[in-house]
Amino acid sequence: MKVGLIGFGKTGKAVASVILQNTEFSLEWVLRKSTKLESRSVSEFLGTESEDPGHIFSLQNITISELLDQHPVDFIIDFSSDLGLYIYGQEAKERGIKIISAISHYQEKEMVFLKSLSEQTTVFWSPNITLGVNFLMFASKFLKKIAPFVDIAIIEEHFKTKEDVSGTAVKIADYLEINNDDISSIRAGGIVGKHEVIFGFPYQTVRLVHESISREAFGNGAIFIAQNLTDKEPGFYKFEDILLPNFFS
Incomplete structure (x- = not known):
């Protein structure tokens, strides 16, 4: 399964490291605002051996539409900010790309928009994804x-x-x-x-x-959610929706 990552701060880097080490998923790209590290690969920057492309792109030089045309993905994992949703949300909805948002807090306007995306694609949100x-x-x-x-x-x-x-x-x-x-x-x-x-x-x-113990726990959480969303129909999901069947199966 191909993954795109939005955000490359301290937590984003830890999440990218976990994805790179998981053979079930391929980190296709990372999208960030800054042009620093642009055109480098995540695995090379982090010093992690991986065959994943993991190219780093900047919003200043590429649109999300162009990025998804050139490097399509099955999942977008968001560790950016509460406004990052507006960068990729509509494109993900139209293309049926599953969304995993780990933003700690959304204002009411952003939450309404996030839930509207679930009308056409699978959307998951958790303020703490561990x-x-x-x-x-x-x-x-x-x-x-x-x-x-x-x-x-x-x-x-x-x-x-x-x-x-x-x-x-x-x-x-x-x-x-x-x-x-x-x-x-x-x-x-x-x-x-x-x-x-x-x-x-x-x-x-x-x-x-x-x-x-470390921020890699957020990466493990994101992978766990992605594994459990692969067969889910469009809709809005929370952690409770993923855990509940495992408690009573």
Whole structure:
């Protein structure tokens, strides 16, 4: 399956590295705003051995229509920004290219546009595309459904310079319908990212923990989603739609 990647920041580079190492998918190109690295290959830049073309293109010198004419793909994976959707969305819709968006937050206007694309092609969106975090969220919601009376607290731990409360922790709280006041934050050197959901039962506790080790986890998540979207009909999908059949199959 051929893949095009939008965005080549720190996370985009990690995602590209994972795709290059997966023989089931071929990274055809990366599209970015900057002309830096243009015409180089991703594998050469990252120092990864791969037969994937992985050419780097700049929006300043090629349109998305020209790019897709010259280098067609089955999937577009987006790790750019909330406005990146306007670069490729309409073309992907018209060509039936599956979309995997890992943008952490969309405004209402962008979300409406994203969902409109699903009328003609397969669209997936997750604000955190790591498999582990989404498994934690799904399992947490399942446990709360079994025991709606349980006390729930969230602890998020990150590197010292992270100022705001973790967006993922806030999303977990929203998902479980609890207040953000139930989130506790820890900041210390050496921590990449850790989320813990504590369920307080009478005389016992259950703790679900997810800890990030590197950004490659986002690449693994994107690959997992692509594998599960290959036979999906046009429509709008979330992580829950992908995980649910595996829980009860």
